[in-house]
Amino acid sequence: MTSIDSRRLPEHIAIIMDGNGRWAKKKGLSRILGHQQGADAVREIVTASRDIGIRWLTLYAFSEENWKRPAHEVQALMKLLNRFLKKELEEMQENGIRLKTIGRTSRLPKRTRDILLDTIEKTSSNRQMTLTLALSYGGRQEILDAILKIAARVERGEMAADQITEQTVTDALYTSGMPDPDLLIRTSGEYRVSNFLLWQISYSEIYITPTLWPDFDKNEYLKAIQDYQKRDRRFGGTGAGSKE
């Protein structure tokens, strides 16, 4: 098994889970079965993250653009999410995992929203790791929602326009209070950001693997973290670790 340096772990890992459909096609199975297998990979990576000691894990589970998929596929994804949340609650409690969501979750079906709210509430005092699911999420929409929030504050006279700083924007995003991702992983070999955490990934290290999401296991995950640990993060500065 791949070894990593536990003293230099990324604090926050974000993952674009891609390739469920291709995995299914390769095996002559339906896309839905690909998503089912993808849900098993989610389970494995959540557990692995907790075991490794990752504090923040953010998964792109459903994008704003995913609403364009056929209704039966959207329904199947929601069902899988419901089932995942109900099945994993006990595991989350035992392992100190807190659930959070980012995105326009008001668009999700009522049943999914109810299960999400229940899980978020029950796990809210857990402190080992925060699992954030991006649901009905789009990076541009998030930035737009932040701009609208800030503009309303200016309009109400609560702040002047020239007082807006990077921090004001950071605090108005869905991810307010979360650290930026140190490592962004994308599976299935696509070199795209796909509207994910656009503001937050400014200085993230990116790791792209050809492995399709359902095949992405703990060992693949450790390889990504090991690769991250070899990088020299300069944040636009010159020396190791300098942040500017």
Ligand code: FPP
């Ligand atoms: C991409 O595969 C995957 C998604 C649509 C999002 C991820 C969804 C899951 C892993 C399923 C369950 C999620 C949870 C949180 C339990 P794709 O369909 O875009 O693959 P393709 O590009 O090969 O068609």
